Amino acid sequence: MNLVALPAFTDNYVWMLHDGRRAIVVDPGDAPPVEAALEAQGLELQGILVTHHHADHVGGIDHLRHRLQGPVHGPARERIPAPFEPRREGDTLEAIGLRFEVLEVPGHTAGHIAYLTHDAGADPILFCGDTLFSAGCGRLFEGTAAQLHDSLQRLASLPGRTRVCCTHEYTVSNLRFACAVEPDNAQALQHLRHCERLRDEGAITLPSSIVLERQINPFLRCAEPAVVTAARREGAADESPVAVFAALREWKNRFR
DSSP states (O other), rough: EEEEEEEEEEEEEEEEOOSSSSEEOOSOOOOHHHHHHHHHTTOOEEHHHHHHOHHHHHHHHHHHTBBBOOOOOTTTSSSSSSSSSEETTTTOOOOOOOOEEEEEESSSSSOEEEEEEEESSOOOOOEEEEEEEETTTTSSSSOOHHHHHHHHHHHHSSSSOOEEESSBOHHHHHHHHHHHHOOOOOOHHHHHHHHHHHHHHHHHOOOOEEHHHHOOGGGTTTSSSHHHHHHTTTOOOOSHHHHHHHHHHHHHHOOO
């Protein structure tokens, strides 16, 4: 099974899984990159997985329907271009011979979901939309800090080798923030230098992994003493993980 990131817009990725004949795509906000990849490799589009309703994740769906030979799957509690199969916590679905588990991970949006498969190779694959980024997380547009913190902790508990397929190339800027939060985090600094080299070469920084994110992502490290101290300096109400998370998210919003 082949995992491919298709660049879209300025910093989005549409993820594609294919076996050389059949393909599914995740969050196709833009149709042309998907159509070009399908044409170039002679692939049949057999399904679309959607994590949330934002336009840069759903804008290409209707343009791809003439190619689609299967359903669109999306969050049951959000407005996704119809028709689509509404998916909720605990649902499973099958596409191109793979079984996916649906996880509800609200916070960035109210009904955000993620998809997890253990069938596409030795390592599980997580399609997490805009909930978890490498070294970062999504903004709080519709949910609460408590919701997004809980969602991230849930994803952090997945097997360490899980490949993290988020949908934006934000890694370098996120790592610069992570190093501001934890200046002594050697793993974060090392990964920043690595990702800067990748971007200079025109390469992408994803997928990440859960084990790496536990080491470098301040939003998954809200109980670490250095992170707590930094968050308190930035106005965290107390030292609880949710208060630390909320302060970090506000800090990141204004970080340059």
